[in-house]
Structures are given as structure tokens and as C-alpha cells.
Amino acid sequence: MIGAITKQIILSQRARLTPPSPIRRLAHLSTQAKANGTKVYHLNIGQPDIETPKEFLDGIKNYSEKVLAYEGSAGNEQLRKAWSNYMNASLGLSTEPAQFLITTGASEALIFVFMICCDPGDEIIIFDPTYANYIGFAAIAGVRLVPVPCTMDSNFSLPSRFEIEKRITSRTKAILLCSPNNPTGTVYSRDELQMIVNLCNEKNIFCVVDETYREFVYGDRQPLSVLHLDPRNDKIIVVDSLSKRFSLCGGRLGCLLTSNKEVLQMSLNLAQARLSSPTIEQIAAAQMLNSISSDFLGKAIKEYEKRRDTLYDGLKAINGVNVHKPEGAFYAIAKLPIENAEDFASYMLRDFSYNGATTFVAPAAGFYMEGGRGMSKIRIAYVLNSEDIKKAISILEAGLTKYKSIK
Amino acid sequence: MIGAITKQIILSQRARLTPPSPIRRLAHLSTQAKANGTKVYHLNIGQPDIETPKEFLDGIKNYSEKVLAYEGSAGNEQLRKAWSNYMNASLGLSTEPAQFLITTGASEALIFVFMICCDPGDEIIIFDPTYANYIGFAAIAGVRLVPVPCTMDSNFSLPSRFEIEKRITSRTKAILLCSPNNPTGTVYSRDELQMIVNLCNEKNIFCVVDETYREFVYGDRQPLSVLHLDPRNDKIIVVDSLSKRFSLCGGRLGCLLTSNKEVLQMSLNLAQARLSSPTIEQIAAAQMLNSISSDFLGKAIKEYEKRRDTLYDGLKAINGVNVHKPEGAFYAIAKLPIENAEDFASYMLRDFSYNGATTFVAPAAGFYMEGGRGMSKIRIAYVLNSEDIKKAISILEAGLTKYKSIK
Numbered sequence: 008m009i010g011a012i013t014k015q016i017i018l019s020q021r022a023r024l025t026p027p028s029p030i031r032r033l034a035h036l037s038t039q040a041k042a043n044g045t046k047v048y049h050l051n052i053g054q055p056d057i058e059t060p061k062e063f064l065d066g067i068k069n070y071s072e073k074v075l076a077y078e079g080s081a082g083n084e085q086l087r088k089a090w091s092n093y094m095n096a097s098l099g100l101s102t103e104p105a106q107f108l109i110t111t112g113a114s115e116a117l118i119f120v121f122m123i124c125c126d127p128g129d130e131i132i133i134f135d136p137t138y139a140n141y142i143g144f145a146a147i148a149g150v151r152l153v154p155v156p157c158t159m160d161s162n163f164s165l166p167s168r169f170e171i172e173k174r175i176t177s178r179t180k181a182i183l184l185c186s187p188n189n190p191t192g193t194v195y196s197r198d199e200l201q202m203i204v205n206l207c208n209e210k211n212i213f214c215v216v217d218e219t220y221r222e223f224v225y226g227d228r229q230p231l232s233v234l235h236l237d238p239r240n241d242k243i244i245v246v247d248s249l250s251k252r253f254s255l256c257g258g259r260l261g262c263l264l265t266s267n268k269e270v271l272q273m274s275l276n277l278a279q280a281r282l283s284s285p286t287i288e289q290i291a292a293a294q295m296l297n298s299i300s301s302d303f304l305g306k307a308i309k310e311y312e313k314r315r316d317t318l319y320d321g322l323k324a325i326n327g328v329n330v331h332k333p334e335g336a337f338y339a340i341a342k343l344p345i346e347n348a349e350d351f352a353s354y355m356l357r358d359f360s361y362n363g364a365t366t367f368v369a370p371a372a373g374f375y376m377e378g379g380r381g382m383s384k385i386r387i388a389y390v391l392n393s394e395d396i397k398k399a400i401s402i403l404e405a406g407l408t409k410y411k412s413i414k
Numbered sequence: 415m416i417g418a419i420t421k422q423i424i425l426s427q428r429a430r431l432t433p434p435s436p437i438r439r440l441a442h443l444s445t446q447a448k449a450n451g452t453k454v455y456h457l458n459i460g461q462p463d464i465e466t467p468k469e470f471l472d473g474i475k476n477y478s479e480k481v482l483a484y485e486g487s488a489g490n491e492q493l494r495k496a497w498s499n500y501m502n503a504s505l506g507l508s509t510e511p512a513q514f515l516i517t518t519g520a521s522e523a524l525i526f527v528f529m530i531c532c533d534p535g536d537e538i539i540i541f542d543p544t545y546a547n548y549i550g551f552a553a554i555a556g557v558r559l560v561p562v563p564c565t566m567d568s569n570f571s572l573p574s575r576f577e578i579e580k581r582i583t584s585r586t587k588a589i590l591l592c593s594p595n596n597p598t599g600t601v602y603s604r605d606e607l608q609m610i611v612n613l614c615n616e617k618n619i620f621c622v623v624d625e626t627y628r629e630f631v632y633g634d635r636q637p638l639s640v641l642h643l644d645p646r647n648d649k650i651i652v653v654d655s656l657s658k659r660f661s662l663c664g665g666r667l668g669c670l671l672t673s674n675k676e677v678l679q680m681s682l683n684l685a686q687a688r689l690s691s692p693t694i695e696q697i698a699a700a701q702m703l704n705s706i707s708s709d710f711l712g713k714a715i716k717e718y719e720k721r722r723d724t725l726y727d728g729l730k731a732i733n734g735v736n737v738h739k740p741e742g743a744f745y746a747i748a749k750l751p752i753e754n755a756e757d758f759a760s761y762m763l764r765d766f767s768y769n770g771a772t773t774f775v776a777p778a779a780g781f782y783m784e785g786g787r788g789m790s791k792i793r794i795a796y797v798l799n800s801e802d803i804k805k806a807i808s809i810l811e812a813g814l815t816k817y818k819s820i821k
Contacts, residue, residue, distance in 0.1 A: 074463060075662040126427050256689075
């Protein structure tokens with residue numbers, strides 16, 4: 008229409024503050040590179056290549072209901088039982104099914120926790136660098152994340168109690184930990200976890216632990232849940248996920264686990280608003296947890312440990328690259344001898360290839376709350392087999408050389 | 415521990431304000447009744463009994479990837495294309511796949527819309543009674559819902575423009591419609607929709623239309639989308655769902671559809687924070703939409719129309735019950751000759767049975783924002799076959815007689 012004036016509506020501040028995922032926002036460059044015939048080695052996203060257990064895929068294929076109905080809002084009862092039994096049997100815990108609320112991925116569990124613990128403007132203490140999507144959840148929930156810096160020089164271990172405590176204010180509602188850690192691969196020690204639990208007890212705030220990577224610990228480490236320390240503490244909320252442990256990220260199977268009845272009731276109210284999580288995956292996951300051998304995870308952990316070693320040795324050998332040895336999960340942070348890792352990551356996808364292939368890494372800046380600290384760093388997910396990791400690192404090295412020569 | 419002082423942490427106000435679902439909060443009484451051997455006719459929840467299309471269930475069974483990976487945050491590309499093609503072919507529209515963002519049910523799409531349009535304290539105008547979960551989404555997003563009353567005497571049709579316009583303030587960001595309507599079954603006319611679109615244009619606010627029940631219109635009515643009125647208006651956001659149309663509520667397949675690029679970008683940012691919707695259902699839904707015959711829906715609509723007639727005739731015949739004839743969806747509001755429908759609904763589950771069976775209805779109060787208006791009303795979902803509806807209504811009638819005799 009000629010002459011029509013279209014005013015644009017201003018969208019909400021919280022929407023404008025929700026950052027695009029640093030893991031996903033360069034995805035279009037990767038799509039373009041592939042369209043141009045370049046093979047892309049994905050070290051940017053924690054999407055494991057380990058095959059999903061047959062027990063789960065069989066459960067999907069065997070779904071035989073004639074009507075795909077809503078599941079209960081708190082989750083499939085069989086899955087709540089199976090998840091509880093699985094944790095009890097494999098970790099020596101004594102959880103109960105009623106303490107579990109099944110969510111659409113750990114993402115949804117974390118959004119529920121942020122919503123329940125905090126009103127807009129309230130604070131949650133996190134450790135910096137942090138899982139980037141926590142920043143998104145905080146924007147959605149209007150929560151102010153208060154970062155405590157961790158450094159590569161200290162292997163990203165937890166800072167002193169003093170450093171944490173001095174950031175607690177009257178608006179602090181929780182301390183949020185991810186152990187083993189995404190994005191650093193650091194595994195917090197029992198003492199570190201105990202220090203956080205004690206601090207939360209004293210300050211009367213929640214201790215929220217994201218245990219998505221709990222079993223992925225290397226060397227002679229054993230999986231440690233915060234529930235091992237204090238199984239009935241009603242200030243503890245565990246967020247868990249089957250995505251990585253059983254290589255079924257696309258199943259969106261998460262949970263919230265707590266002995267705090269009020270938190271469970273409030274979570275159920277939020278869960279009822281969205282009716283239910285997807286039904287079929289829950290049924291399949293219950294069957295899987297009831298029947299899978301511990302061998303599956305044992306093999307996966309060995310495989311990741313091998314990849315970790317390959318990655319660490321490969322990166323350490325590159326001139327100017329600084330990297331710590333991750334103790335768990337399947338991530339590492341590496342410091343590159345360049346100024347702007349986002350520019351470099353884009354360059355690798357847009358302008359560089361080596362024998363027809365390139366490497367996709369995530370710029371680490373998006374994982375740092377404190378501006379500037381992550382600028383020359385990248386986060387690597389070692390979710391490819393060792394041969395591919397070697398190739399991906401050679402390409403990274405060649406790309407670095409070329410990039411430095413033209414910048 | 416003797417002497418230990420456990421302070422309880424006060425949870426957030428927004429969590430405490432999120433109401434339990436009026437559809438689900440009596441579910442425990444139903445579970446108990448079943449445990450006692452009573453058959454329960456579910457007229458409380460819009461869970462259709464129509465069989466899920468074979469095309470979808472086959473898609474689930476045929477899932478053949480070895481690794482269940484994350485889907486793209488905006489949704490499976492094939493599904494975005496298929497949904498767009500399906501709407502274009504069946505409704506004569508000209509949508510494009512890029513205008514679709516796939517969500518975990520329409521619930522998630524609505525939460526995204528509330529988050530994007532509003533900051534906490536902003537307002538959305540809705541029509542009262544309303545879909546109860548909108549109240550939950552509003553609590554989650556800190557949005558103030560401003561109800562415009564609709565009355566049973568006017569078949570729950572839209573009030574005058576004057577009544578709506580006078581409620582628009584500087585904080586109003588959207589008008590939200592559900593047509594065909596849950597919980598009333600009312601189908602808004604083209605003129606009513608046009609009035610809302612015009613008002614939104616003039617006031618520069620969003621027009622959000624929940625078209626979950628779009629095709630469920632009876633008599634000689636044809637499905638009407640708000641996009642038929644103004645296909646490229648960037649103030650229009652459509653929320654859609656496959657749950658009811660294809661009887662796959664547990665698949666959690668929804669979408670947000672708009673030509674507003676900024677809304678799509680902000681939705682994508684929110685979607686990236688939760689990584690992806692479940693993968694397998696998206697693939698199966700794409701296959702289904704590409705191959706299903708229009709016969710499936712045609713038959714389902716005829717079946718619901720028959721049920722609607724059975725329900726309406728049955729309720730009208732009960733002494734003291736007031737009911738309007740719903741024109742679409744599969745819900746009706748009925749006014750009972752009692753004071754407290756929640757108490758009556760609980761009574762039916764807890765204390766009453768007739769030949770070993772009882773009827774579960776949803777108290778309508780939870781669907782009314784304005785206190786008091788829904789107290790003696792119930793919402794009925796006619797999602798059972800006509801024979802069962804007849805039985806359920808006989809039981810309801812017997813229960814009403816008994817209830818009135820003892821109160």
C-alpha cells in the first residue's frame with residue numbers, strides 16, 4: 008500500500024537481552040560451508056557420535072498405543088521409578104521416584120528452577136566461564152547471574168569460599184554448579200562440593216547442581232553426586248539429563264530431583280501449564296534404564312577418555328596454544344594465540360579449508376559473563392572419534408597459521 | 415537431628431502465583447477412584463480418543479538414525495516445509511517455511527510469545543472465560559492478563575469493540591484470541607476477527623491467535639485462519655498445534671507462525687536456549703503431513719459434530735442445566751444448578767458412582783479470570799464416543815440429583 012505507515016512494535020527487553028547461543032549462532036556459516044562442498048568437523052557442540060542404546064531405540068520402535076496421549080505433567084511413572092532405581096543402583100543413593108519431576112531436557116528443569124527460586128531481579132551465583140545457556144535461562148527468567156571468576160591457571164577449580172561468599176547479597180537465591188563442568192571439563196572435588204553445600208546451608212539459599220555429565224570422569228575418579236554428601240538436604244536441587252549419558256540429545260529427557268516438597272509442588276504447577284513432556288521418549292527411556300547394562304556407559308567413558316587424551320596432546324603441541332587437561336565431561340577450553348576467537352571461528356568456516364575440510368569450534372566469549380576474559384579462547388567438544396579429532400586439530404593448526412599470516 | 419533448625423527458603427512470588435491446572439488438579443481423585451475399581455469417564459481434559467494417524471505412528475516406528483541427535487532450534491526443516499505446505503493446500507494460504515518456528519507444543523509457542531511481546535508488568539487482553547493455561551503462562555512470564563467478559567447468553571461471542579478498546583493501556587502489548595475457543599467452543603466470525611485485527615493495527619499491538627482447533631468447525635462453517643484476513647500483517651502471530659487435529663497430544667508438536675522477522679529472530683534466541691524440540695516426533699510429523707489424506711480430518715470432524723450434538727441434547731435435557739451449543743472445538747461450558755462446581759466435581763470422583771462408574775468434569779472457575787463468574791459452571795471436553803458421552807451424562811445427572819439432595 009502506497010503511503011501506508013507501518014509502525015514497528017518494540018519487543019520486550021528480556022527478549023532483546025536473550026543472547027543467541029554461542030554454540031549455535033555460527034551454524035549458518037557451517038551450513039554454507041557444507042553447501043560449498045567442504046567437510047566440517049564439529050567440535051562446536053556437545054552432540055555425541057556414540058550410538059544411542061538399542062534398548063532405547065527398540066522402545067521407540069515398539070511404541071504400540073493407538074492414541075498418542077498426553078503424559079502426566081510430573082512425567083511417566085515408570086520413568087520416575089526407573090530413573091530413581093538407576094541412580095540408586097549405580098551410585099549407591101536412596102532417591103525416591105516422588106522426588107523426580109521429568110522435564111523436556113535439563114534445559115526445562117533449569118528454567119523451572121530459575122523461575123521457582125527467583126523473582127525478576129533476584130540473583131544466582133555461577134562460576135565463570137559458565138554453560139552459555141544459563142545466560143539465556145537467566146534472561147528468560149529475569150534473573151541476575153553473578154559470576155565468580157575461575158581461571159585456566161587453576162584448572163578452573165572453584166575459587167575460595169571467601170571469593171564466593173563476598174558476592175552473596177540479600178537477593179541471592181542460589182548457587183548453581185555444573186560438575187563435571189561444561190564448558191571447562193573440570194570435575195569439582197568432594198571438598199569443593201561440600202564447601203558449597205555448607206555455604207548454602209549457612210546462607211539459607213539453594214544449592215543447584217547440574218549433573219548432566221556426572222558419570223564422565225576420567226582416570227581413577229568415581230562419579231560423585233551432590234546427593235552423596237547430603238541426601239536429604241531440602242536446599243539441594245539436582246538437575247539431570249539422559250542426553251549425554253546415553254547419547255540421546257534429541258530425546259529431550261531431563262529431570263529435576265529434590266527432597267524439597269515445596270519445590271516439587273511449584274515445579275508441578277509450572278509443568279502443568281505446559282501439560283506434559285513428550286510421551287514416547289519417556290516410555291522408551293524407562294525401558295532402557297530398566298534393562299541397559301553398565302557396560303554401555305563404561306565403554307563410552309573409556310572412549311571419551313581416549314579422545315580427551317588425543318585432544319589434549321594435539322592442542323598442547325600447537326605453538327602458542329594454551330590448554331588445561333579436562334578431568335571430565337567432554338569439553339575443554341583452549342587459549343589461542345590470536346585476539347578474537349569469534350572472528351577466527353567464522354574465518355575457519357567462511358574462508359578456510361584444508362584438503363576440502365574445516366573445523367568448527369565455539370568461540371569461548373559466549374561462555375564468559377565477564378567481558379574480555381574469553382576473547383582469545385575457544386570451547387572444544389571432543390565428541391568425534393580420535394582419528395577425526397586428530398584431523399580436526401591438524402586443520403585447526405593449519406587454519407591458525409594461515410589466519411595469523413593474513414591478520 | 416535433634417535441635418537442628420531448618421529454615422525454609424521462601425520461593426518466588428511468580429511460582430506461588432502459578433496456579434495448578436484446573437484441568438489436572440483433581441487428577442489424584444480420579445486416580446484414587448480408579449484404584450477403588452470405579453470406571454471414570456473423562457470429560458475433563460481435551461485428550462481425544464480418535465486414533466493417531468498411521469502415517470505418524472509409522473514415522474515413529476521407521477526412525478532409523480543410529481544417534482538420536484539434537485534437532486535444529488527452529489525445528490526440523492522438513493517439518494517447517496510440510497506444515498507450511500499443509501496449511502497452504504488445505505486453507506488456500508501462502509505461508510512460507512521460514513515463517514514457522516517449531517515448538518514443544520503450542521504451550522511453548524505461547525510462552526515464547528508472552529516473553530517476546532511483554533516485559534513483566536505488561537498486559538495482554540484476553541476473553542473471559544479463557545484457556546486456563548494462559549493464566550499459567552502469564553504467571554510464568556509476569557504478564558498481567560486483562561479479561562474482557564464474554565457471556566453464555568451471547569454464546570460467548572466477542573464483546574463490542576468499545577468494551578475491548580477501553581481496556582487498552584500504554585502497557586497493552588497484545589490481544590490474544592483462541593478460535594475455535596477452548597473452553598467455550600465458540601467460533602469467532604470473520605467480522606469479529608477483522609475487528610480485532612483492525613484494533614491491533616490502530617493501537618500498534620500484536621494480534622495473537624491460537625488456532626489449535628482451527629479445523630474443528632461444525633455445520634456449514636469453513637476453517638478460518640486470521641491469516642485469511644491479512645496474510646502479511648507483521649502484527650499477527652499465529653500459534654498452532656498438531657495435538658488435537660491429528661490426535662497426537664503426547665507428541666508435543668506446536669509452532670509459532672508470523673511474517674514478523676524480529677519476532678522470529680527473538681523466538682529463535684529463546685529456542686536456542688532450550689536447544690531443540692524432540693527430534694523423532696518432528697520427523698514423523700513431517701512424513702505424516704506430506705502423506706495424510708484429508709479424509710482423516712474430515713471423518714474426525716464429523717465424529718466430533720455428532721458428539722457435540724449428543725452432548726448438547728443430553729445436557730439440555732437435564733433439569734436446571736444451562737448450556738450453549740458450541741460451534742467448534744470440542745468443549746462446552748455448562749451451568750449447573752449448584753453453587754460450587756469444584757466441590758461437585760470432587761464429589762463425583764470421591765463419593766459418587768453409578769453402576770460402578772463416575773464422570774470427571776473440570777470445574778469452570780479455573781477458566782475464569784473474573785472471580786465468581788464460573789463458580790457453578792463446568793467445562794466439558796467431548797472427546798469420548800457418543801455412547802460413552804450418553805453414559806457419562808446419565809451419571810452426571812444422577813450425581814447432580816444425589817449431590818443436591820445431600821447439600
